[in-house]
Amino acid sequence: MLSPAICRMKVLAPRVASSARPGQFLIVRVNERGERIPLTISDFDAEEGSVTIVTQKIGASTKEICALEEGEGFEDVVGPLGLPSDFTEKSDEELKESRYIFIAGGVGTAPVYPQVKYLKAHGAYVDVIIGAKTSDLIIYREEMSAVCDHLYICTDDGSEGFKGMVTGLLEKVVAEDGNKYTQAVAIGPMIMMKFATLSAKKLGLPIVVSLNTLMVDGTGMCGACRVTVAGKTRFACVEGPEFDGYDVDFDEAMRRQGMYRKEEIEEDHKCKIR
Template sequence: MYRIVKKKQLSEKIFLMNIEAPRIAKSALPGQFVIIKLHEKGERIPLTIADYDREEGTVSIVVQAVGGSTQRMETMNEGDHIMDIAGPLGKPSDFIEEFEEMKDKKILFVAGGVGSAPVYPQVKWLHEHGMDTDVIIGGRSADLVILKEEMSKVANEVYVATDDGSLGMKGRVTDMIDHLVKVEGKKYDLVIAIGPLIMMKFVALQTKELGISTVVSMNPIMVDGTGMCGACRVTVGDKIKFACVDGPEFDGHLVDFDEAMRRSTTYKEKEKLQQFKAEE
């Protein structure tokens, strides 16, 4: 059992939890994720590691209460226990291994909604290694822009775009990219975009046109998290990849986003049924 040591509401439906998991905290790296199971029959919820504290032995996750299991998590509080957490899973961000070649490059992170959670440890890791990066945070409205304060402490610049203009520039993250590159004349060697599939798709299309290499982080339905069940299949170029073991990060210019979006809705009904059974 894993104890929730801290819970913080980030917006109406989004919350952060620090969970005691010393073994995971010891080896976690940016880009990796955990799979959480609340009870014996519960669905497996893949969540990216938003932060880790090796000394305290805790990992942080950010959850948006959108389905049965995440809504159930929302009712949990400090001192409650989560039945199972598997991790760290997935490959750490490529820039960790390639840091020597990367350190003079200019990186722009693009975070959409809860995508700020996986972006934050990456920006923080780079900052701790002497590399400050620019970050765009996007959301439908101000209350869905999360971790801005935390991000500002570790990024070079944080730019905000909201669909309704309630915070930062009125528009999408792609409008902000256009502004930074075309109006402000900023040059980037790499864009790392993490957020909803539709956002990553349009960022990747835009950066392809701009000629900027792009990495995206896929968050499909996962079952075993070990590359055996095939649930997290993603087509990248002409290859089939499994997000849980080959990813979750892939070349954004090669990912078949339309297929990924189709697959994500195919599972919606099954997901509902599974939740229903688990809650019976």
């Protein structure tokens, strides 16, 4: 458990672990009756054959995931899905010249970790901002500070670090240290990525976002994940999940994310009755 509502687990999946790259995701099913839940990969170890995932309890299925005990398994694990982060295509020379600032929100902090780890290992300069409602909900504090250059923390209630939103902290960090970054990456709730993108735009900083859209199969079959990027419909599962933040229609993406909210609340309620 990383916090009362967030849990981390290592899953033995040798084929997935040996193919996984930063930025990709998995789909898991807890049991025969379960949904297919897309989860971003938080770490992977090809030698051990394991991948790490982090889940926040939000609906009936994520609660079931978090209820799994050590030694138990998923009914299904499939991946790695989606395209790896763009920087995995770049040369070490290019990366040595790059200065990244990551903006991680809540449970979105976990998938930031393998990206930071990869970039540092290839010589890039990397700072990280982690934001959460309150200090208790900050995850990956130690892990992240071990791999990044500077870790900045902010909480909505001021219980740890900067008091305020990630956007406020991003603007402060950039203002204090001068505009030294070449690339921003935001991973977290859709609304946070929307505002992080607006801030980055204001600062003239390119920004990549990782979209956690609805998905069924995760291989391009259903189109539930469609998002409008630069005026064109794209499938986040096979053409993403990462896109240029400037081009994403976040309002549409947020609306589409809530498509099954009514049904999900009913399902969650049913579970409590059982």
